[in-house]
Amino acid sequence: MSTFLKYEQLGHVVTLTMSQPEQRNPLTGNTAVEEFLAAIDKISFDRSVRAVILTGEGPAFSAGGDIRKMREQSFGEVDGMRIREDYRQGIQRLPLALFSLEVPVIAAVNGPAIGAGLDLACMCDLRIASEKARFAESFVKMGIVPGDGGAWLLPRVIGLSRAAELSFTGRVIDAATALQWELVSQVVPHEELLVAANRLADEIAANPPQVTRMTKRLIREGMHMSLASLLELSAAHQALAHQTADHREAVSAFLDKRTPQFGG
CATH class of the missing domain: 1.10.12 (Lyase 2-enoyl-coa Hydratase; Chain  A, domain 2)
Incomplete structure (x- = not known):
């Protein structure tokens, strides 16, 4: 039974909702990756699905990695080779799967998208944001690198210079700046986010x-x-x-x- 990702289909549009709001929808330290992979596989083979919306439950889109899990890795007895393999068999499978999915995916960013949460949004084809959304490529603040493909994804979305600025500073930007930098294509009032996402998804789904x-x-x-x-x-x-x-x-x-x- 799913504990992280809600899968709902209405007509030709599937909505995936990350649903651990009390932890701000982390992508590590839980079943997130496995559930995403299962959902992507299902969508890929379901010819009735023509568009996908990805969003988060609660105040955050995704806070990225589980900091408590990082502490266990950094201060425990886990060696570097084990950590490397955990990345390869864990979160690194997600960008590969989303990249290969041929159905268009819209990230409806309802709140902060931090670290791997920002990179998850960049794995999608389109991004629209609530006015409450915030974005940060914050790995440097945790003393680590973007291990989930962010160094490849982010420059392709906003350009090399701005990607470098976000990655080197770990700075948080608001929705208005994200729109100016073309990280997102729309910013809408918070309560209208899913309405706008569904409108866009329906427009895509109307095509062959x-x-x-x-x-x-x-x-x-x-x-x-x-x-x-x-x-x-x-x-x-x-x-x-x-x-x-x-x-x-x-x-x-x-x-x-x-x-x-x-x-x-």
Whole structure:
């Protein structure tokens, strides 16, 4: 039975809610990673899912790592090789799984997203924030490095210079600054956050789901491929897209001047 992640589906949209608010939704020291991996696997194979919303229960989005667990590692008898393997078999599986998921994921950041919590938001495709949201790449304040892929993720979202500024200072920024820095695409009143997230998810879900998944794959692969390689991959994906029933429906609806009905 799930103890960390709530999985709810309404129509074509799945909402994942981190639900340990008393601990500020930590990503370590609990079953968070395993539950995320199970949810991602389920979504990946469920063709009815066209968009995902990820949010947190309570005042925080996610406080990142469990500091008490860090103290056990740092002051206990756990050696460095064991810690390395814990990262590889633990939280490092999360960015790989989210990166590979072809369904678009919206982070609805309801409150502080700190350390691994910020990196989790960066693992998503889109981020919208409550006016109460706060963001920090705070690993340096704990005397550690971003072990969950943050050094790769954050520069690709906000650029190298600003990522360096956040990472080297550990500074907390507010939602307005996050919008200015293009860390998030929208800031909305706190009580309207999930309404705005669902509006965006529904807009995504209204499009042909197979093509949306392929489009996300191209965007993700383009983050580390050459232009020539991406063009080759795009040609292969386009050949598949042209053969879908949804492509035929889109063209027919456009010519008939009617709203298309995409079945996936």
